[in-house]
Amino acid sequence: MNDTTEGVAPGTGLVIRAASGSCDVSAAGRLWRCDLRGRLTRGPREVQTPVVAGDQVRFSPVDARAEPPTGVVEEVLPRRNRVSRQASRRSGGRVEQVLMANLDQVVVVQSVREPAPQTGFVDRLLVAAERFGVGGVLVLNKADLARPADDPGRWDHYRTLGYTVLRTSVVSGAGLGELAAVLSRRISLLAGASGVGKSSLLNAIDPGLALRIGGITARTGLGRHTTTRTELFPVAGGGWIADSPGIRGFDPWDVDPLELRDFFPDLATAADTCRFRTCLHRDEPGCGVKAAVAAGLLPAWRHEAYLALLRDLEERRDRTGRR
Ligand SMILES: Nc1nc2c(ncn2[C@@H]2O[C@H](COP(=O)(O)OP(=O)(O)OP(=O)(O)O)[C@@H](O)[C@H]2O)c(=O)[nH]1
Ligand SMILES: [Mg+2]
Ligand SMILES: [Zn+2]
Structure with a gap:
């Protein structure tokens, strides 16, 4: 020995x-x-x-x-849950990439601008979280750059679904106390595109971390992938928070196209009135969801986010021959 x-x-x-x-x-x-x-x-x-x-x-x-x-x-040891995506389109949707395991919540970070929010990104991450019973928190960072035209309605819609929605700014300090409270005594993953300010937010909450901060490329308005791997840090007062490299596209792992409806809780009430119980809310006649969108009861962008993801999941199923 x-x-x-x-x-x-x-x-x-x-x-x-x-x-x-x-x-x-x-x-x-x-x-x-x-x-x-x-x-x-x-x-x-x-x-x-x-x-x-x-x-x-x-x-x-x-x-x-x-x-x-x-x-x-x-x-x-067996994972109690995880947040996973398809590794890359090149892998043909056959490879699972686990971002993190055994967590309480995903904190999805977007910035008001530089870079601008990516359509459908929040919706996809929330599906991946719900799929394995992980909670979701939404952070809209760089609030100091907001102009009146930056529509907050989309974010308030997520609040009606029960998600915590925070508006933060590392520059003005807005929302940082609330973010610290949300992270306390929980295990969380910060996820979002490169350059939205994930590492900056952690530094602002705990300057001792001294994480590397990147810039934004003037030409593309995108971040530079300053953080290169997922890493956990202890939260003052208990808990862990993972900083992670920026991600762009996100295809949730192991979601059946027919089950996707269940991960969009705001479609559920309207779906009760669909003519067909198996309605995918696409081209079917008598669709309650489409009627709700037409009547202004459900935002069209949520329905579109659902349809785009449904199409991707079906494509993957057809390619891999899996469910
Ligand atoms: N105006 C403004 N700029 C911010 C804010 N937060 C971060 N930034 C800037 O945004 C740029 C990117 O910040 P990072 O913290 O490196 O972004 P990140 O999300 O960690 O990026 P990756 O590590 O590449 O995924 C830096 O230039 C920051 O100074 C904010 O609240 N307001
Ligand atoms: Mg970073
Ligand atoms: Zn329908």
Whole structure:
């Protein structure tokens, strides 16, 4: 037996950040640099991410006195939930990319402008969260850049669905106290496009983090992918928050086209009046959802977000031959 492991029993810990083949595990107040047992990296081909931030793992110490202490991950404990997307269109929709595991909520961040909100992005992330029973919080950052023409109606609609909606500004300090309160004692993932200010928000709440902040490219108005991997940070007063690299497109993993309706709760009341119980609210006659949109009871953009995602999910099903 290696004498450096003497008296240090195998333990379980929380994965703070993961790379291919290794990860950092927080256990009993220390951060362990761990390799993965080979068999863990040979998982099912359709899973790109055997270990992700938020995973609980069982590991054996290798050198407990090293700085940092080192170990080997023996087992990833079953995930209570996860937020996943299809890895890329190129993979043909066959590969699952897990963004994070075992979380309480996804905090979807968009900015008022620079970059402007991306149509359908919030709707897609909320579907991915609901799919595995994860909560959702919406943050509209860079409120200091808002002009009267920037319509807040869309955001207030999400509030009627029960989501917490915050307007924040790192420049004016608006909404930062509320954001800190929402993160407290919970495990959260900050997700959004590059440049919306995810890392800036975390720095504003906890300056000790000193995360790297990027700029916006003048030519495209887009961010520069300053944060390059998902990483968990402790929240003052308890909880963990993951900063993550900017994402653009988002296709939720493992959502059946026929089940998609269930993840749009605001369509449900109108759907009760559809002529057909199996109505997909597309071309069917007597569709209650289309009638509700025409009557101004349901925003057209929500129906459109649903239809765009439905089309993508059907395309994927046809391509992969899966449900
Ligand atoms: N005006 C204004 N600018 C902000 C605000 N928050 C962040 N920014 C700026 O937006 C740019 C991008 O900020 P980051 O925090 O790096 O954005 P990010 O979402 O972490 O980007 P990635 O790490 O690339 O995904 C920086 O130039 C910030 O100074 C805000 O509330 N108002
Ligand atoms: Mg960042
Ligand atoms: Zn219908």
